[in-house]
Amino acid sequence: MTKIYNWGILGAAKFAREHMGPAIHLASGARLAGLATSSYDKSAPFRAFAPDIRVYESYDALIHDPKIDVVYIPLPNHLHVEWALKALKAGKHVLCEKPIALEAAEIDQIISLRDETGLMAAEAYMILHHPQWQRAKEIIDSGEIGRLRHVSGIFTFDNREDTGNIRNKAETGGGGIRDIGVYTYGSARFVTGQEPTELRADVEFEKGIDTYANVTGRFGDITFTLINSIRMANRQRMEFHGEKGVLALTAPFNAQVFGEPKLTVECSGGVIREERFPAAQHYKLQVENFCAAIGGDRSAYPVSLEFSQGTQAMIDRVFADAKR
Template sequence: MTRTIRWGVLGCAGIAAKAVIPAIQSSRLGRVEAIASRDFGRAGEMAARFGITRAHGSYEALLADTQIDAIYNPLPNHLHVSMTIMALEHGKPVLCEKPIALNANELMRLAAAQKAASLPVAEAFMVRHHPQWKRARALVAEGRIGAARAIQTIFSYYLDDPQNVRNQASIGGGGLYDVGCYAINTARLLFGSEPLRAIALLERDPVFDTDRLTSGLMEFPEGRQLVFTCSTQLALTQAVTVTGTRGRLEIPIPFNPPADAPTRLVLDDGRDLAGGGREEIVIEPVDQYRAQADAFAEAILFGTPLETGLEDAVANMKVIDALFRSAASGHWEVP
């Protein structure tokens, strides 16, 4: 009989409460057994809410808990590397929220620690575990839209709360870190290659100093291109369009598809502008966070390769670094 992974959660982040803890609690191979917060009362409240056995009043106490097999790290971005390294030093694999680091140099320290510990570490790009992305990648690879040449992506929401970590520049807030990373990650997935150069236009909030509106252009091998816009102060919007030489593929809800309702992909062969060549592909409901939790548990239990391990994380982080450099220099930058 396959054992289950006993998870510990660092902090009481919104994404943990809204999506990840419920997903782990309903997963095949895991259960959240402990949660930690620097505010013990808050940890206790979260534990009671989700039926978690133990609450800790410090992150260190959770990491030292011998009854925990793996850690989920959704702390503010500036704590991702340090707390993940500390977890590895306690012998615990880590699923860490994106971005897993603030720059590639910082990430290399984590990669060295992971190599020394020889334990799984993954960046929590839950979208990679949703079948709509697996199907999209297959459709592109099969040539259903001809040669895929261009991707347009937008990902935005409106958030002006100064207390929210996404609006605090000193701890890694801003749109490129929070949602622009998805545009980069999924374009790398669909093209199956790494960008050769990148250029960005970035506008900062005058109070928060975070990037609230960022657009980027990336050139991939064979002249393929990604154009994306991300924002923390635009209306809620998500869309991905992949255009090829013989058609296009649309992903209407690419990053936060509902867990309890079907999603769809749209293929169009481009024969006209009225939808004459339109085909819808329906994907049955999937909780991508649950799929992510089980995939990480399988990596621990069976040695299954990680979808977004540190090698993939380094590649994505180098592109983010290049975009920030470009926004400052006004020139193309090489990841």
Template sequence: MEQVNNLRKLKWGILGCAGIADQHMIKAIQQSNSGEVIAIASRTLEKAELIAGKHGIPRFYGNYEQLLSDKEVEAVYIPLPNHLHCEWVVRTAAAGKHVLCEKPLALNTAEAIDMVNACHKADVHLAEAYMYRHHPRYERAKDIIHSGQIGEVRGMIGLFTFDLSGLQGDIRFRSDMGGGSIYDDGCYPISASRMLLRAEPEAVTTHSMFSPQHGHVDMMNTVLLEFPAGVGAMLQFGMWCDGRNEIQVLGSKGSLVIPNAFYYEPPAKTRILVNVQGEKTEVQFESINHYVSQIEDFNSYVLNQHPLPYSGDDLIANTRVIEAVLRSSKERIRVQLGTA
């Protein structure tokens, strides 16, 4: 976790009252040592006032433009529906405010490029809200993998599934709003494979189940990401399946497993399991709130004027892979990344 070498707190505004903001992100900012929420906006003043009152936020606005006009707001968290991310990231950057946008950053590569360019032009930070990778176990996992402790990497398995099939009218079942499992939870193992393997996939093949009763969005996916040197990442993710939440990295001499890989809540265990030629080791970590860690890191990068660890090029590259996965799913073809 980055350390904030500054006594003042970064002043945040929340652009929307989505469940992720209400349940996790507002609390995370308030629990951080380096940030405070000073304003929230919704499409209706009543909803903004309700959430502001619940969390003790001093200002609330009945439209998004008013929050962006608030000169005291320095950073904005955007939990809006996926199809609105590009517009409001660009508008937030134009207002001169740093941006933490919910995943997935964009619906396609062209949008991601526009968002990155807008933030670069405005000289503001842009980050995608993958909270899981701000837990210290991931730095340790990368060290173990690339130290050669488990030998040469042969493959990776990433599993992130749960069952939302009983919900009615959920936004994740609206393809016109960026719904579906690939955008909702598939982006987690996709981003993790690139991060842990420190490489870009060369090709993608996706096999999906689409559900007419859920707006014809993809509800279950099996994906093969082909990385250089014959390394493959097999990813399974979905919203109509028994729950799984794990990463396995397979090496020539051993393996590494990350249980509760993408989502957990304290006091759940956070650990890494390493098996090298039959010798098993369990590396345990403090059960911290990774939403708070994400905020502390973002605040530190802004207040200390440090570059973010995941650059604009990385944001674009991750979106390119997600777009290829989606294209393969819909067209039932193997997609080479150069043609995605």
């Protein structure tokens, strides 16, 4: 019989309400058992699909409840490390929204506590749970498009009117790079299997947050151009350009929301192949993979803290170059 793990959420965030809460509720091996919020009214949307959920008045009350097995953290970025450590010290497995930290060095203490306790701790980097990304890496590694020479990616949207959004606040670790740069940088690292050997960043700031970033450089002999902005029209796409063909993902990050996830392969001679993924639910798969990892198969969760630390190290380099 499959073990069911009780999940608790810290805070009634919009993202948790619309995406991760329902995913936990629907995932095999998981049960949405708790929500910590100072406003009981904010729990109403969660109780609508999980009527037996327990509502806690404080984060501490939830993480110290022995009935809770896993703590999911969708708090503002600057609170991630603090509450990840508190939850681990309370004996809970931890799944924390990206970015799990504001600087790569901060992740060391989470790794250390993970290893000390034997608990599962990871970043909720949902895209790598989507089969389109596993397939993309498989195609690149197979050599179908030949030697990979260039990676290009873009992820943009415009939220300038939403002034209260935490992405528009410097004090909460806002900005486009931490919010969506993590996707273009991390996915490029995942597919190439390499870290940037050269990096240059053209970044624009507004009231202490980055609103546009064009990052160029090399993964060894593979060049890259990655663009992110929270002041541009909606756009997302990743392309991997080889000597024999081009692999493109047309809805690489917000699958189903931005559009149907589709992978295309264009080879010399104009031959095009499309692979579609109409049914995959990456948030649900993420929860199920996390539960499998708790159960002993750590390889079931493809995003280790060490991988997340590598992406954060790249983010740190982008900010450092922008300041230089």
